[in-house]
Amino acid sequence: MSSLSLKGRTALVTGAGSGIGQAIAEAMAAAGARVVVAEIRRESGLETVQLIKGAGGLAAVVQVNVTSETDLATAFQLFPEVDILVCNAGIGHVGTLLTTRGEDFDRMMSVNVRGVFNTMKTWVPGMVARGRGSVVNLASTAGLGGLVDRLAYSVSKHAVVGLTRSTALDLARSGVRVNCLCPGRVETPFVRTRIAEYPDPVAAAQEMASTQAMGRLAQPSEVAAAAVFLASDAASFITGAALPVDGGWTAGMFPKI
Ligand SMILES: NC(=O)c1ccc[n+]([C@@H]2O[C@H](COP(=O)([O-])OP(=O)(O)OC[C@H]3O[C@@H](n4cnc5c(N)ncnc54)[C@H](O)[C@@H]3O)[C@@H](O)[C@H]2O)c1
16 A cells, blocks of 8 residues: 655645644644645744644744745745645635625635645646645635635635646646645634634534534544645545545535435
8 A cells, every 4th residue: 555654755834823734734744744834924833833843843934925926936945845735825704795895805816716826836837847746725615515605715715626626637647646625614713713703602613513414523633634645645546636524514415404
């Protein structure tokens, strides 16, 4: 069987200062990779580096806003050779077509879609030139179907699935694999903030957990395990996949009946 080990690889994870990105950075370091934490909030990025170093791993931080080509060019100069690229940085937004403002829609596309495009544009050409590499993008179950009151977010995550599938096809014979993860609800600061915005946060948390077939939220480490698998040689024949990590949420058409 091919190995899940990432020994000798360099992994760059955007938005790795919190939540899923932090868990992915830790899991990849534990699997043997050197990890570059690319984070808009430098202090949060440093926390992740400390966690990894505390566990005996290798990590460095670089301050990057994924919407800034200048930031990405600077990060590329520091870390030109990346074997594993995790485009995880993303933001949320609550709203319908009637309540979402144009500027909020543009911000969601800028961070969640253009940010992934920019990050891939920065490191994927080098992977293609070297004939090897693995990209793992963070989409969402909201990229596989519509989500109530999350118009711009859902549109942005459908676009991440499209970016992943199209790039996977274009690069299928290059040695570079491109996949994305579609998590359901994961217990991270991102989701805790959303829950706190509801009039009854406790009821909202219970409702969110109950929509997922397994009846609970995921832990970031459960998404990270799937990212390590997709990045590793154990997934050597997997490209263009949009893998749900959602406790069965998208398995049923009528999950609440
Ligand atoms: N939490 C969930 O339930 C869930 C479900 C499905 C998909 N996702 C996706 O997973 C990813 C991570 O989500 P999370 O819950 O860990 O979020 P989070 O808010 O906990 O962490 C996101 C990180 O990205 C960083 N970031 C934000 N904008 C950035 C930018 N422009 N450039 C660089 N870094 C930036 C933040 O500083 C933060 O550290 C997102 O793409 C999100 O859409 C999350």
